[in-house]
Amino acid sequence: MQTYYIEPEYEGPVVAWKLPPTWGENPELSGPMAGSFHVKTDAGPQGRIGVMPFREAVSTLSITNMFGMELGYERFTEDSLKSVMTQKKVGDKEFEWVRLTEHNVTRDPKTALLAVYRQQDETWLFPFVANANLINQEMDAFLAFLDSTTLRAGKKVIRAARPVSSPPLSKPKGGPTWEAPKHWVPGKASSVRIASYLVKDGKGNELDFSITSFPGDVGGLLSNVNRWLSQVDLPKIENSTDSPLLSSFKLDDKDAHLLLAENKEKTIYGALLFGPSQSWFFKIIGETSLAKVEKENFLNLLESVCFHDH
Amino acid sequence: MSNPSKTKKRAYSVGARQKAFPWIVPFASVRLTLALLSFSMILIFVATLEQVRIGIRGAQAEYFESFYGIWYYPEQFWGGHLLSAVPLPIPGGYLLGGLLIINLIAAFITRFQWSGKKMGIQIIHLGIILLLIGQMTTQAIQVESRMLINKGESSNYIERFHGVELAITDVTDANRSKVVSIPEELLKPGSTIRVPGFPLKVKVSAFGPNCSFDFKDSASMRSAITSNVNQGIGASANLSLTPLDEDFSNDAANFGYLVYQLIEGSKELGTWLAVSHPAGNDRWKMVHTKLEGMAFQPLRHAGKLWGMELRSKREYLPYSIELLKIENEFYQGTDIPHNFESHVNLNLESGQKRKALVYMNTPLRHAGKTFFQYQMNKAADYTVFQVIRNPSWLVPYVACILLSVGLLWQFSFHLVNFLRKQSRVSA
Numbered sequence: 001m002q003t004y005y006i007e008p009e010y011e012g013p014v015v016a017w018k019l020p021p022t023w024g025e026n027p028e029l030s031g032p033m034a035g036s037f038h039v040k041t042d043a044g045p046q047g048r049i050g051v052m053p054f055r056e057a058v059s060t061l062s063i064t065n066m067f068g069m070e071l072g073y074e075r076f077t078e079d080s081l082k083s084v085m086t087q088k089k090v091g092d093k094e095f096e097w098v099r100l101t102e103h104n105v106t107r108d109p110k111t112a113l114l115a116v117y118r119q120q121d122e123t124w125l126f127p128f129v130a131n132a133n134l135i136n137q138e139m140d141a142f143l144a145f146l147d148s149t150t151l152r153a154g155k156k157v158i159r160a161a162r163p164v165s166s167p168p169l170s171k172p173k174g175g176p177t178w179e180a181p182k183h184w185v186p187g188k189a190s191s192v193r194i195a196s197y198l199v200k201d202g203k204g205n206e207l208d209f210s211i212t213s214f215p216g217d218v219g220g221l222l223s224n225v226n227r228w229l230s231q232v233d234l235p236k237i238e239n240s241t242d243s244p245l246l247s248s249f250k251l252d253d254k255d256a257h258l259l260l261a262e263n264k265e266k267t268i269y270g271a272l273l274f275g276p277s278q279s280w281f282f283k284i285i286g287e288t289s290l291a292k293v294e295k296e297n298f299l300n301l302l303e304s305v306c307f308h309d310h
Numbered sequence: 311m312s313n314p315s316k317t318k319k320r321a322y323s324v325g326a327r328q329k330a331f332p333w334i335v336p337f338a339s340v341r342l343t344l345a346l347l348s349f350s351m352i353l354i355f356v357a358t359l360e361q362v363r364i365g366i367r368g369a370q371a372e373y374f375e376s377f378y379g380i381w382y383y384p385e386q387f388w389g390g391h392l393l394s395a396v397p398l399p400i401p402g403g404y405l406l407g408g409l410l411i412i413n414l415i416a417a418f419i420t421r422f423q424w425s426g427k428k429m430g431i432q433i434i435h436l437g438i439i440l441l442l443i444g445q446m447t448t449q450a451i452q453v454e455s456r457m458l459i460n461k462g463e464s465s466n467y468i469e470r471f472h473g474v475e476l477a478i479t480d481v482t483d484a485n486r487s488k489v490v491s492i493p494e495e496l497l498k499p500g501s502t503i504r505v506p507g508f509p510l511k512v513k514v515s516a517f518g519p520n521c522s523f524d525f526k527d528s529a530s531m532r533s534a535i536t537s538n539v540n541q542g543i544g545a546s547a548n549l550s551l552t553p554l555d556e557d558f559s560n561d562a563a564n565f566g567y568l569v570y571q572l573i574e575g576s577k578e579l580g581t582w583l584a585v586s587h588p589a590g591n592d593r594w595k596m597v598h599t600k601l602e603g604m605a606f607q608p609l610r611h612a613g614k615l616w617g618m619e620l621r622s623k624r625e626y627l628p629y630s631i632e633l634l635k636i637e638n639e640f641y642q643g644t645d646i647p648h649n650f651e652s653h654v655n656l657n658l659e660s661g662q663k664r665k666a667l668v669y670m671n672t673p674l675r676h677a678g679k680t681f682f683q684y685q686m687n688k689a690a691d692y693t694v695f696q697v698i699r700n701p702s703w704l705v706p707y708v709a710c711i712l713l714s715v716g717l718l719w720q721f722s723f724h725l726v727n728f729l730r731k732q733s734r735v736s737a
Contacts, residue, residue: 003490003507006626007466010481010606016615035610148613150482230599 013053013122018148020141023049039130039138047130049142051149054123060085060096060116062278063125066213067112069175072103091147093117101132108133115146124151175213176252176280179304181297184209199286199294207286207294209301214279224272224281225259231285232266251282252307260295267291269298328420337416346410349401356381356400367472368558374403375449407446414439430720437712444705452700455625456684458590461691464632464657468679468697469622474519474566474586477621478508482614493623494519497568509612511573515581519556520564523585525600526550536583539569542607542618544583547600551583563588568620572609582607584620591621629676630657636693638686650686652693668695 015034019025024045026036034053038045064076064084076084081098088097096116102109108131115126126149128135128142135142180186180197187196199207225246226236237243245261249271256273269291270283282305284291284298328335336342357373360381364372373379379400383393414435422432455468473494480488490508497503497517504511516535525547526532532539532550539545556564566586572579584607587593591605606617635653640646649670656664656676666674674681674695680703684696 001490001492001496001503001505003488003505004626005486005488006479008481008484008487010479010487010617012606014481014484014615016482016610016613018613150613150615152484233599 014150014152015051015053015124016150017051017145020138020145022138022141023145039134039141041134047128047134047138049128049145050126052125052127053151054125058123058125060098060114063114063116064098064100066278067098067114067127067129068100071100071110071112073100088115090115090143093146093149095126095146111135113142115142117146117151119151122151124149176211176305176307178211178301178306180209180301181294184297199284199290201290201293203289205287205290207284207290209284209298210281212281212283214281221257221272221274225257228259228268228270228283228285229261232261232263232268234261234263249302251280251302252305254307258302262288262291264288269295271302322424324421324423331420334416334420337412338420339413340417342409342413343417346406346413350406350410353400353403353406359384365557365559365562367562371558373400376402377405378402403449404446407442411439411442411446414442427723430716430718430723433712433716433719435716437709437716440705440709440712444702444709447702447705448700451702452698455697455699457631457681457695457697459631459633459652459654459693459695461633461636461693464630464655466628466630467624467626469590469624471622472564473623474568474620475623476512476568476570476584477619477624478505478609479617480614481617491624494566497570502573508616509574510579513571513573513578514568515571516553516569517567518553519566520554521551521567521585522554523549523551523565523567525598535569538581539583541580542582542584543601543603544569546603547598549583549585551585566620574611579611582618584618586620586622588622591619627677627679628659631655631674631681631695632657633693636686636691650683650693652683652686652695 013034017035019037022040023037024040026038026045026048035051037049039047039049061076061078061081064081065073068074068076074080084098084100086097088095094117096114096118098112098114098116100112100114102111111130111132113128113135115128117124117126126146128138130138175194178195180195184197184199187198194211194213195209196211197209199209222237222240225240225243229236229245234245237245240246240257245259247258247260249256249258251271251273254273254275256271259268259270259272261268265288266286267288268283268285270281270285273280273282282302284294353373356379357369360372361369379402381398381400383396383398384390385394387393418432418435418439422428422435424432453470455470457465457468459465475494476492476497478490478492488507490505492503492505492512494517497514499514499516502511502513515538527548529537529540529545529548532548533552535553536544536549536551539549543549551567553567556562565588568584569581570584571581585601585604587597587604594604595602605619607619609616609618632655633652634655637649637651637653638647639649641648647670651667651669654666654668654674656666656674658664668674668681668683670683673683678699678701680698680700681695682698683693685694686692
């Protein structure tokens, strides 16, 4: 057995923390979460605390709007954001601190406490979503948790190391609506995964359809397309302008991109819409044989998407 | 009064030496030499046949790096249907080599004439003894590894061709990483290992040198060996695994596997599966995106981030080699390599750089290690060196010099005598 020291070789992001004794780790991760926790109470696990790394600088306004819409807030502006945002120093780290409380609920309202930490070009979001009393009760633990974190940007694109669970929040108000085929079975939604559908045929083939939304452009068109292509074992594309797999189209009258990538065994169809503060991704992935059958339904769903903003 | 020089001569005579060391005499037998040489021929014949079945490395381990090997008569040979079931013990390389050394030394002491006339023969036999000792030392202490370098990058570690280790690396510190490694000798199923410098205990459930694996749709469909895996890539990719014997053939690709639990105090934190890629764990991303994380399965504990992987046994060097350029040439109209060349920079511990060209049969030697050109992939822009550490590498050279001197001495002695006789006859 040997113990020795070497020059750092690991190029991924380093996210480490000390977990408060009153918290438990959620076993399943999803989306961009690097960590997900709950508060252990006599009534069972409650609240949701997360660690979300973003590769680029995402505005606090976008993040606040993402959570604010779920709690009944109108869209924040730079000015109105000042009323809910402060700066808070925890240990040697400086956080942007946003506290949002559910509107029109007087007794123990649902609250989102957002701690945003910026380091070089990276943004780290620590959302604590729970009822107000629980957040107040766990404030010391949350501060100790933030203080214990080690956060270092990686050279590689950030990706969760294991499937992650995200805060179980409802569909954001102000988001799009769509019409899904009746035989698509709705799955679980979260704050990031706006909608999920499972599509099956009688031969054991499956497709997973999802609509996800993130603040900012989450790395832009090329990196997202290449990430999707890697999910079906297809080679990356060099640029987004002359790839036969990628085309421009209108999604509810907005300029969007359509990816139709088929591999021998797996296929991915996706639509990417990059808004001014929010990105939307519509993706279906699974066995090629079933994907070809459902391609028309997927395109019809895209046609039915409406953001109700014009 | 006796002549002192004659007395001294008599003391060193063959008869006197045989009287002084009577127990050595049987070992000096020429019949023993012939028997050992005959067995050596049988050993080489059998090992050559077996090499086809179990590869060079397998044949070496079974027959040459052992005291005996068990051989089964091939079924396709005459009478094979009857004889193939009978295990035949074959004396191994260590046994024959050891006995040959004893035989030669015994002959040296009790049979050879210690005179100028026969000095050439003595030197030749000394060279042969040295060759045998050198070969046995090489087999016992030589270590073979490989070093893969991507073009434009440098590498400061080598990996063994055979043997794996569980490496757990603390990457929390931006300036240096702490590595704790557990060699495969300790990864015995059922054992619990306390690792210095690592806060958790490692309990081994299953370990093997090779396996095949498959993705399953759910945990319940996995094989028994991975059914309890609930953390890391093994769980997220629903990997099912079938243990296989280690493949010793020339193009072997052994995927070592380890199923283990991490234990904090008496609390079990989960069960992980780690599989090592024979070409290095950074190759997992080319196998399947689901397996990319096999090179770094994260573990967050007490404010630290650790990465875990089962990998080929690794040795870090105090210097590094940077690959500047690679070139390969093939015989015209064939894909048979004519020459592979790697242009490298040797970045020394002192900060100095040394340029070197490594190509077939022209290795780079540094600090007791020899870097031979081994493989190359120009399309993927990387080169692989076979790295040999053999402290006894000079012994065969010395032995060959001794053999040459002995032969020259003996030949010259006879030539001079012959010429003297000729001159006397003509006079």
